[in-house]
Each structure stands twice: as structure tokens, then as C-alpha cells.
Amino acid sequence: MTRVFSGMQPTGVPHLGNYLGAMKQFIPLQETGESFYCVVDLHALTVPRDPEELRRRTRELAGFYVAAGLDPDKATIFIQSHNPDHAEGAWLLQCVARIGELSRMTQFKDKGQGSESATAGLFTYPVLQAADILLYQTDVVPVGEDQKQHLELTRDLAERFNKQYGDVLTVPEVRIQKVTARIMGLDNPEKKMSKSAASEANYVSLLEEPKSILKKFKRAVTDSENEIRYDPEKKPGVSNLLTIHSAMTGHSIDTLVEKYQGKGYGHLKVDTAEAVIAELEPLQARFHNLMKSGEIDDILATGAKRARAATAETLTHMKKAMGLSLQG
Ligand code: ATP
Numbered sequence: 001m002t003r004v005f006s007g008m009q010p011t012g013v014p015h016l017g018n019y020l021g022a023m024k025q026f027i028p029l030q031e032t033g034e035s036f037y038c039v040v041d042l043h044a045l046t047v048p049r050d051p052e053e054l055r056r057r058t059r060e061l062a063g064f065y066v067a068a069g070l071d072p073d074k075a076t077i078f079i080q081s082h083n084p085d086h087a088e089g090a091w092l093l094q095c096v097a098r099i100g101e102l103s104r105m106t107q108f109k110d111k112g113q114g115s116e117s118a119t120a121g122l123f124t125y126p127v128l129q130a131a132d133i134l135l136y137q138t139d140v141v142p143v144g145e146d147q148k149q150h151l152e153l154t155r156d157l158a159e160r161f162n163k164q165y166g167d168v169l170t171v172p173e174v175r176i177q178k179v180t181a182r183i184m185g186l187d188n189p190e191k192k193m194s195k196s197a198a199s200e201a202n203y204v205s206l207l208e209e210p211k212s213i214l215k216k217f218k219r220a221v222t223d224s225e226n227e228i229r230y231d232p233e234k235k236p237g238v239s240n241l242l243t244i245h246s247a248m249t250g251h252s253i254d255t256l257v258e259k260y261q262g263k264g265y266g267h268l269k270v271d272t273a274e275a276v277i278a279e280l281e282p283l284q285a286r287f288h289n290l291m292k293s294g295e296i297d298d299i300l301a302t303g304a305k306r307a308r309a310a311t312a313e314t315l316t317h318m319k320k321a322m323g324l325s326l327q328g
């Protein structure tokens with residue numbers, strides 16, 4: 001059976017990019033394989049955060065997984081730090097990873113900006129990510145396009161480990177959506193939508209009120225022409241709106257381009273906002289119910305047990321292969 005693993009950081013309320021690039025593709029995958037969806041709270045520690053807020057965001061993100069359609073009877077939903085094997089496996093892989101390859105990670109360069117005061121965790125976090133994935137003997141990792149480089153590193157580490165220590169780890173495949181792999185910022189369609197963006201105008205969060213969604217789409221940066229056509233290179237703003245609209249309604253981009261021929265950008269913006277509101281309103285209602293009823297805490301307790309049970313054997317194999325002394 002295919003094993004699927006993916007994770008998201010509890011660094012803020014998830015946005016449309018996280019939803020369309022990652023979360024939404026989790027839902028059909030739970031039908032075809034054994035899947036594990038993790039809230040990667042250890043990763044969130046790589047940048048200083050308010051502890052109470054981190055705890056709250058962690059629980060909330062699990063709630064978004066379920067509100068978006070993950071079924072806890074089909075998929076394991078859990079918090080990374082509830083399974084200590086992740087941190088232990090990461091250490092083992094840090095002794096396989098090389099400083100040179102970690103220095104080439106573009107996300108480290110972006111987030112750390114070459115600063116001496118960036119944490120050591122920010123530097124080694126792709127190795128923790130590799131451990132997250134490899135400990136589950138994962139076959140498929142559904143992610144957004146920005147994670148491609150980290151997934152290549154994960155594959156390299158698995159291959160190197162197997163070469164050095166014997167065939168222990170499955171080398172996973174990355175699965176990136178074709179059209180929604182990279183949702184761009186509404187305030188700047190040259191850069192990806194991001195939870196840690198400087199301005200709130202960059203993203204639409206999954207908890208955003210209808211009024212605010214409409215306002216943000218109306219203000220979305222486009223271009224000075226007046227032609228609706230899909231061309232991510234030359235018309236990133238309009239193409240981003242078409243992508244979001246298409247992903248929300250299921251209408252193909254071609255159909256939308258035809259529909260909006262001769263109409264102004266204003267029409268496309270308002271209709272896209274309405275399509276987003278129509279999908280988010282029921283999701284928000286499910287989310288609030290889960291949070292209030294406490295159901296999410298039961299789901300996470302079960303998830304932690306299942307996650308620990310799933311990684312124990314691989315971690316033991318890794319330790320044995322590397323020459324660590326085994327207990328009892
Ligand atoms: P941060 O800015 O804190 O890194 P983020 O918005 O990049 O937050 P992550 O938690 O790092 O979110 O990523 C979760 C998942 O969402 C990953 O699979 C990532 O590839 C995907 N993702 C993030 N941003 C986008 C985007 N703009 N378009 C499509 N997918 C995205």
C-alpha cells in the first residue's frame with residue numbers, strides 16, 4: 001500500500017497557497033493509501049516565536065486538516081513533537097548530511113538572509129524534514145513547488161544512508177500539483193503567497209472574513225493592460241487570479257479565459273473572491289465546531305499513538321545499521 005506523508009508549519013493561519021498547493025491534494029490521497037499528516041511544530045521553532053501562540057496555532061492547524069476534508073479514520077493526523085522519533089531520526093541523518101548541501105538550500109538563504117544570528121535549527125531543518133518523511137518509509141510526498149529542493153535533499157539523504165549502511169530507507173517521490181503548485185502573493189504576484197509575508201495584503205487566510213476576502217482581491221496587483229489571458233511570465237497577477245478561480249470552481253482555465261473575454265479585471269477579481277468565499281465559509285464553520293467541541297484533541301491523541309507505532313521499527317533499523325548499541 002502506498003504510504004503518503006506531508007506536513008505544514010504552525011507558523012500562522014494557513015492561506016490559500018497552503019490550501020490549494022498542499023492541503024487540497026491531501027484529500028483524494030487518503031482514499032488510495034495509508035497517509036500521515038503532521039503539524040510540524042518543531043520546524044516552527046527555527047525562528048523565535050511566542051510559546052502560547054505556537055501551541056494555539058499547532059492545535060488549530062490540525063483543525064484545518066480535518067475541516068478541509070481529512071478523515072481521521074482514514075488518515076493519521078498528529079503533532080510532530082508528540083512522536084520523539086522525529087528528533088532522534090533527525091540527529092542520525094545530520095550525521096549523513098553535509099554542510100555544503102545544506103548551505104545551498106534556497107529557503108535557508110531566504111529566511112536566514114546570511115545572518116550570523118539565524119538559528120542553527122534553521123540551517124539543519126531540511127534534515128529534520130527528511131527524517132519526518134523517511135521514518136514513515138514514505139512513498140509519496142504531496143507538497144507545493146517551494147519544497148522541491150528539500151525533497152531532492154531528502155532523496156539524496158535516503159540514497160546515501162542506504163549506500164553507507166544498507167538498504168533501510170524508502171526513497172520517496174515528490175508530488176506537486178500542476179497548476180496550483182505556486183500560488184502567488186496578492187500584493188506581489190512575483191513572489192509566492194507566504195504565512196510569514198511582511199504584509200497582510202499578501203495572503204488570504206483560511207479564517208478570513210468575506211468582507212476582507214473581497215477587499216484583498218479587489219486590491220490584488222495585476223498589470224496595466226486590460227486583457228484577460230493566462231500567461232504566468234508576462235501576466236503573473238491575472239494568471240494567479242485565474243488559477244485560484246479555476247481551483248475553487250473546478251472550471252478549466254481555458255473556460256474562464258473565454259468567459260471573461262472583453263470584461264475588465266474588476267469582474268474577474270470579484271468573481272474569484274466570491275468563489276473563494278463559497279469554499280471557505282463551510283470550511284470555517286467545520287473548523288470552529290471542531291475547536292469548540294474538543295474533538296480535535298481526541299483526534300490528535302489517537303494520531304500520536306499511530307505515528308509512534310509507525311516509526312519505531314525504521315528508527316531501530318537505522319540505529320542498528322549505524323552501529324548504535326541496542327537496549328535489552
Ligand atoms: P512559512 O512562510 O512560515 O514558511 P508557508 O506559507 O511557506 O509558511 P509552510 O508551512 O512552509 O507554509 O508550507 C506548507 C505547505 O504549503 C508546503 O507543502 C508548501 O510547499 C505549501 N505552500 C506554501 N506556500 C505555497 C504557495 N504559495 N503556493 C502553493 N503551495 C504552497
Ligand code: MG
Ligand atoms: Mg514555507
